[in-house]
Amino acid sequence: MQDTHSLRQELLESIGTAADLEALEQLRVTTLGRRGRITDLMRQLGTLSPELRRSRGQDLNRLKTDVEAALEERRQAMANSALESRLLEEQVDITLPARPERRGMVHPISQTIDALTALFCEMGFTVVEGPHIETDYYNFTALNIPPEHPARQEQDTFYLPADPTGTPRVLRTHTSPVQVRVMERTTPPIRIIVPGRTFRSDHDATHSPMFHQVEGLVIDRSTHMGHLKGCLIDFCRAFFGVDDLPVRFRPSYFPFTEPSAEVDIGCTRAGGELRIGPGDDWLEILGSGMVHPRVLANCGIDPDIYQGFAFGMGIERIAMLKYGIPDLRAFYDCDLRWLRHYGFLPLRIPAIPGGIDR
Numbered sequence: 001m002q003d004t005h006s007l008r009q010e011l012l013e014s015i016g017t018a019a020d021l022e023a024l025e026q027l028r029v030t031t032l033g034r035r036g037r038i039t040d041l042m043r044q045l046g047t048l049s050p051e052l053r054r055s056r057g058q059d060l061n062r063l064k065t066d067v068e069a070a071l072e073e074r075r076q077a078m079a080n081s082a083l084e085s086r087l088l089e090e091q092v093d094i095t096l097p098a099r100p101e102r103r104g105m106v107h108p109i110s111q112t113i114d115a116l117t118a119l120f121c122e123m124g125f126t127v128v129e130g131p132h133i134e135t136d137y138y139n140f141t142a143l144n145i146p147p148e149h150p151a152r153q154e155q156d157t158f159y160l161p162a163d164p165t166g167t168p169r170v171l172r173t174h175t176s177p178v179q180v181r182v183m184e185r186t187t188p189p190i191r192i193i194v195p196g197r198t199f200r201s202d203h204d205a206t207h208s209p210m211f212h213q214v215e216g217l218v219i220d221r222s223t224h225m226g227h228l229k230g231c232l233i234d235f236c237r238a239f240f241g242v243d244d245l246p247v248r249f250r251p252s253y254f255p256f257t258e259p260s261a262e263v264d265i266g267c268t269r270a271g272g273e274l275r276i277g278p279g280d281d282w283l284e285i286l287g288s289g290m291v292h293p294r295v296l297a298n299c300g301i302d303p304d305i306y307q308g309f310a311f312g313m314g315i316e317r318i319a320m321l322k323y324g325i326p327d328l329r330a331f332y333d334c335d336l337r338w339l340r341h342y343g344f345l346p347l348r349i350p351a352i353p354g355g356i357d358r
C-alpha cells in the first residue's frame with residue numbers, strides 16, 4: 001500500500017503547480033472522486049487488521065482533509081487572480097468625456113440632494129457626512145434612546161456583529177447619529193445638513209431597506225423655536241416652489257428633541273390628484289425639534305450656554321412629492337427607461353442663481 005507521506009507530497013505539489021481551474025478540478029476527481037486515489041486507499045482499509053486500520057484510517061483522513069484544504073486554497077487564489085486580471089482588462093477611464101449618444105441622466109435622488117443642498121447652503125449651512133455602519137451608542141444611546149426605549153423596536157434595525165473590541169454595531173437607521181459626531185468635535189456655532197443613506201429592515205411600496213434622509217442641525221447661544229420655524233417654512237416653500245405654501249407645526253415626540261414638532265405642508269387631493277399648495281388637506285414631510293439638553297450634554301456641549309434645533313426628513317418622500325414619482329421601489333430598479341423619464345440632464349444642476357428647478 002502506498003505510503004501516505006510520499007502521496008501527500010506528490011498531491012500537494014501537483015495542486016501547487018496546477019495550471020488552471022480545470023486542471024485543479026481534474027486533480028480533485030482523480031484523488032477524491034469516486035475512483036480517486038485517496039478514495040481507493042480508503043476502500044482498501046477493510047482488508048487490514050483492526051489496529052492497522054485505525055492508524056492508517058487516521059492518516060488517510062488527515063491526508064484527505066489537507067488535500068481538500070489545499071485544493072480550496074488554490075482555487076480561491078486562482079479565482080482572485082482571475083478577478084484581478086478581469087478588473088484590469090475591463091478598466092474604464094471615467095474621466096473620458098461622455099458619449100452624446102449614450103448620455104447619462106442624474107438620478108432623482110441625486111438631483112433632490114443637490115436641490116436641498118443649494119437651498120440650505122444659501123442659508124449658511126454646510127454639508128457633512130458620516131459612516132453608514134454606526135455603533136449602537138451613536139445611533140441610539142447618545143440621542144437619548146436608552147437600551148429599553150421603544151423607539152429602538154420601531155426603527156427595524158439591521159444589527160451587525162460587534163467590532164473586535166466588543167462594541168455593538170448597526171447599519172444607521174437615521175442620519176441623526178451624525179449630529180452627535182459633529183457636536184462632539186465642534187464648538188458652536190454649528191449649522192450643518194447631513195444628506196445620506198439610511199437602513200431599516202422594511203420593504204413594501206412605501207419602504208425600502210435602504211433609503212435616504214437629510215438631517216439638519218443648528219446650535220448657537222440663542223437659537224430658538226422661531227428660528228426652527230422660519231428656516232423650515234422658507235425651505236419648504238423654496239423646495240416645492242410654492243410661495244404661499246401653508247406649513248403647519250404639529251406637536252410630536254422624538255427622544256432627542258424637546259419640544260418636538262412634525263411639519264406638514266398644505267395640499268389638495270381633488271379628483272384623486274395630489275397637488276402641493278394651499279388647500280384643505282395636509283401632508284406630513286418632516287420631523288423636528290429643539291435639541292434635547294441631555295443630547296447636548298452627551299456630546300460635551302453645555303446646555304446652559306447653548307441650544308438649537310434639529311430636523312430630519314426622508315429624501316425619497318420629498319423627491320416623490322416634488323417630481324410626481326408614484327412608486328418608491330422604482331428608485332432602485334436600475335431601469336434605464338425609468339431613469340430617462342424621471343432623471344435629469346447632467347447640466348441642470350440646481351443652484352440659487354439659475355433656480356433649483358432649471
Ligand code: DAH
Binds near residue numbers: 173216256257313
Ligand atoms: N431621526 C428621525 C427619524 O429617522 C427624524 C428626525 C426627527 C430627525 C426629528 C431630527 C429631528 O433631527 O429633530 O425618524
